[in-house]
Structures are given as structure tokens and as C-alpha cells.
Amino acid sequence: MFKFGFAKTITDINEEDKTDELEWIPAFKLEITPEQVGVKYGTDYYTETKVFPDFNLKLIRSDKVVKDLTKHNCQNIIEAETQHSDLIPAKYEGGLKIWECTFDLGQYILEEQIELKDKLVMDLGCGAGLIGLIALLKNSTVHFQDYNAEVLKSMTIPNVLLNCDNRTNIFTKCEFYAGDWASLATLLDDEENRKYDYIFTSETIYNPDNHKKLYEIFKRKLKINGLGFIAGKIYYFGVGGGMRQFEDLVLKDGYFDVKMVWRSQDGVNREILKLTRKQHQEHGLLGI
Numbered sequence: 681m682f683k684f685g686f687a688k689t690i691t692d693i694n695e696e697d698k699t700d701e702l703e704w705i706p707a708f709k710l711e712i713t714p715e716q717v718g719v720k721y722g723t724d725y726y727t728e729t730k731v732f733p734d735f736n737l738k739l740i741r742s743d744k745v746v747k748d749l750t751k752h753n754c755q756n757i758i759e760a761e762t763q764h765s766d767l768i769p770a771k772y773e774g775g776l777k778i779w780e781c782t783f784d785l786g787q788y789i790l791e792e793q794i795e796l797k798d799k800l801v802m803d804l805g806c807g808a809g810l811i812g813l814i815a816l817l818k819n820s821t822v823h824f825q826d827y828n829a830e831v832l833k834s835m836t837i838p839n840v841l842l843n844c845d846n847r848t849n850i851f852t853k854c855e856f857y858a859g860d861w862a863s864l865a866t867l868l869d870d871e872e873n874r875k876y877d878y879i880f881t882s883e884t885i886y887n888p889d890n891h892k893k894l895y896e897i898f899k900r901k902l903k904i905n906g907l908g909f910i911a912g913k914i915y916y917f918g919v920g921g922g923m924r925q926f927e928d929l930v931l932k933d934g935y936f937d938v939k940m941v942w943r944s945q946d947g948v949n950r951e952i953l954k955l956t957r958k959q960h961q962e963h964g965l966l967g968i
């Protein structure tokens with residue numbers, strides 16, 4: 681049975697760490713400079729894999745990343761490593777590992793031949809950034825978001841650089857955002873207020889306390905005819921979040937139609953949900 685490697689049991693979390701008592705890092709844009717790209721973000725420690733059929737990616741080795749972050753005294757990661765934990769709420773949210781629903785979503789995007797040329801895409805909760813990389817390599821402009829800036833710096837950005845023949849793409853076709861979803865939409869409004877053709881997210885619904893924050897980004901930042909895709913497990917044992925709960929929240933709010941577009945046949949039950957704005961909004965009646 682699938683279980684997250686949490687630092688604390690769910691009972692501990694309920695009693696001690698109520699999400700609203702946690703201190704979430706506010707969202708911010710991670711700026712990178714041409715000088716940093718060569719020196720700081722270059723890497724030789726990667727493996728080249730056919731992560732998806734017919735789609736080769738070079739990916740930095742996560743053991744190397746964890747080792748480097750530990751060497752540089754990155755406390756959140758050291759704490760997670762010491763506790764053998766996949767995440768510590770509001771401190772480290774799991775981005776150094778590639779989670780299985782990323783493979784489902786990537787495969788789905790490629791199989792369905794989702795049109796990604798000249799689109800604006802958000803990889804929400806990107807971790808290693810595989811979904812954003814697919815979009816980037818298919819000629820989208822991509823905004824990568826992860827709670828932990830250290831994940832973006834040590835994993836996502838190197839992965840982008842490893843896979844772009846033209847390294848300047850990282851300035852012209854990518855942006856990187858760290859911090860909590862609660863303040864992300866407002867930050868993005870303040871930046872350029874651009875709305876997305878696609879928002880993709882994988883394995884981000886495990887904590888029900890974060891559902892509303894996550895949903896608000898789809899609501900505020902998808903274009904009228906934009907599409908949202910959520911890949912995740914039907915239920916996250918030991919944590920409490922799940923697809924039906926997230927889907928209920930979306931449906932109750934009444935702005936989106938929700939369709940389950942993919943479901944696993946075996947193993948841990950996993951799904952992909954597609955969000956489209958309801959018809960009356962496309963005609964501007966609700967003024968979004």
C-alpha cells in the first residue's frame with residue numbers, strides 16, 4: 681500500500697502542525713543571471729533516459745543534488761534526509777524526487793498530442809520539472825513553480841539547461857517561482873498578469889489543507905479557453921488528500937467542468953483530471 685514517507689504521522693500533524701499554524705514561505709520569483717548559468721547551474725552529473733517513449737531527457741542525478749545540498753548546509757533538506765521523509769509540511773514539499781503521476785501526465789500529454797507550440801504553460805509544483813520540460817521542448821514558454829527555491833536551483837534549472845541546446849532559452853522562454861501557492865496568483869498578477877493556456881500539476885493534492893490555494897491558481901490564472909490538468913493518486917494514505925476531495929471543491933465552486941481523462945489500470949489508483957471553464961464563463965457572463 682502506498683504511503684508517504686512523512687516525518688510525522690498524520691495524528692502528529694493534526695495535533696501539532698495544523699497548516700494554518702505553519703509558516704509558509706511567501707511566493708517569489710527566482711531571478712537568474714547569465715553569469716550564474718555557466719558557473720552555478722552547469723552539471724556533468726546526469727543520466728540520459730527515455731523517460732517517456734520516444735522522448736529522451738537528460739536529468740541531473742538526485743543523489744548528487746541531495747549530497748550537494750547537504751554539503752551546503754541546506755537545513756530543510758538535511759532535516760528531511762535525517763528523518764527519511766519525503767516531505768515536511770511548509771519546509772520541504774517533496775520536489776527532489778520524481779513522483780509516479782508525473783510519468784502518467786507526461787505520457788498522456790505526449791499520447792494525446794496536446795498542442796504546445798507557442799503556448800504559455802505553468803508546471804505547478806514542478807519538482808524536477810519533467811512536465812515543463814516536455815512543454816519547453818515542444819516550443820512553449822514555461823513557468824516552473826516549486827515551493828522550495830533550493831529544488832528549483834539545484835534540480836529544475838540544471839534539468840532545463842541539460843535539455844536546451846540553446847541555453848539562452850532559460851531567459852527567454854522560462855521563469856521560475858518559489859514559495860507558497862497562497863500568494864502565487866497575486867504575485868503573478870503583479871508580474872505581468874499573463875494567463876496560461878495550460879496549467880499542469882502532478883502529485884500536489886496530497887495535503888487537503890492546500891487544496892483551496894492550489895485551486896485558486898487554476899481559477900485566477902487559466903485563460904478563458906485554457907485547460908488545467910491534475911494528475912494524482914485517488915487517495916493519499918497517511919496524509920488525507922485525494923482526487924475526489926479536490927474534485928468536490930472544484931465542482932462546488934461552479935467555475936469549471938471536471939472530466940477524468942485517464943485512470944490507471946493497476947497498482948496504486950491514479951487519475952488525471954481535466955478542468956475546463958464552464959460555457960457561460962467563456963461568454964464572459966461571470967466576468968473572469
Ligand SMILES: C[S@@+](CC[C@H](N)C(=O)[O-])C[C@H]1O[C@@H](n2cnc3c(N)ncnc32)[C@H](O)[C@@H]1O
Nearest residue numbers: 773774775778779782805806807827860861882
Ligand atoms: C510531491 S512533489 C511532486 C513533484 C512533481 N510534480 C512530481 O510529480 O514529481 C509536490 C510538489 O508540490 C509543491 N508544493 C506542495 N505544496 C505546496 C505549497 N503549499 N505551495 C507551493 N508549492 C507546493 C512542492 O514544492 C513540489 O514541487
